Amino acid sequence: MSSVTGCFITGTGACLPSRVVANAELAPQLGVTSEWIEANSGIHERRWVAAEQSTSDLAVAAVRDALDDASLSSDQVDYLIGCSLSPDYQVPGIAALVQRKLEGCRQVPALDIRAGCAGIVYSLQLARGLIESGAARNVVCFGAEAQSKGLDLNPRSAELSMLFGDGAGAIVVSGTQDSASDSQEPRLRIEDILIESDGRFAEDLIVRAPGTGNGARWIDSEQIAAGLQYGSMQGRSVILQAVRKLADAAVRITERNSLSLGEIEVVIPHQANANLLRALAKKLSMPEECIVTNVEQFGNTSGASAFLAFWQAKREHRFRADANVLILAFGAGFTWGAALCRVCYV
């Protein structure tokens, strides 16, 4: 049996809460209409966790699903990388909680990445480095959110609170694959990753409290009264920067791999807002059908969204042999990046 060298995405999984929250349920609390939410975000509904569900509950279910998809058992995991803006606790990190809940998982390193909604591309670069250095053979990256528990459900926060849904997605990254001529399972070889940040915009998308940047205490009654525990967003700035940075990253990563954007078959972006995804497609002069979207059904699931979109793309059989696939993500910080992959059946 021959082998194919490189670093591969070999499995993907997801977990979505069962409760569906339609615009009609949310709109009155936010002082807007269902139509306003849909026009401004493209979102029809989102999923929210039950009170007794935590983010790590979703994450571990998604990780199990991804391991099944990769035909790996939990004792074969060498490294866990978690991305969440809404972890179970401030400390410890969510990855350690997933290690505990994942039956059979050894005492492997468990690391949280705080790169906002760009966590997927940050985690993939780290996973690739771990595999190529020989430090790990199988790395599980996951994004998981239960943002609904932290939303300000008042009209003052309508523009932000209308967006968010809960869910988790996971990806298994492994090294060199043994070749089997009859394989029916797509493997995505990671060809290149480009990640960047620009801290000048840190305050444009922020949850201030708890935090040591707020004065003598990291949270107190005054901060709570001012709503600093809720997210705040300079929406126009985020959209301007996101479209520009993502388009720029897409152009640069394709050019440095001697490809054109026309040779990208599938784009898997962070699901910020349907209007933003349309603006991105337009900026890239790419047909909207190339862009995988689930924001209509799941809302903006933050650090989980591109993981979920990846899972969805595989379920929809969009990974045709030899197709070039581009993962794009942008988040608080600002952080952003692109991962270029090629589909192979080995």
Next chain:
Amino acid sequence: MLPATVMDFLNQAAAETGNALPNRDSSLFQSGVLDSFTLVDFVTVLESECSIKIDDADLRPGNFDTIAKVEAFVERAKAAA
């Protein structure tokens, strides 16, 4: 003065949203002529039609809030080029 093509863009955006183009000191956002997404296109039009390159740090919505602010911004950008 902004190039006619830039004003054409704003007039078209106003027509498409059913709003009147505001006077030069009134907000394009508050009037409904520009929203977050037409702003993306507006910046692209400004860069091409005014032959300027807008730095990331200057890509702030406040620079594009009124026609007067856009004119001042374009002047600064051309002077700095």
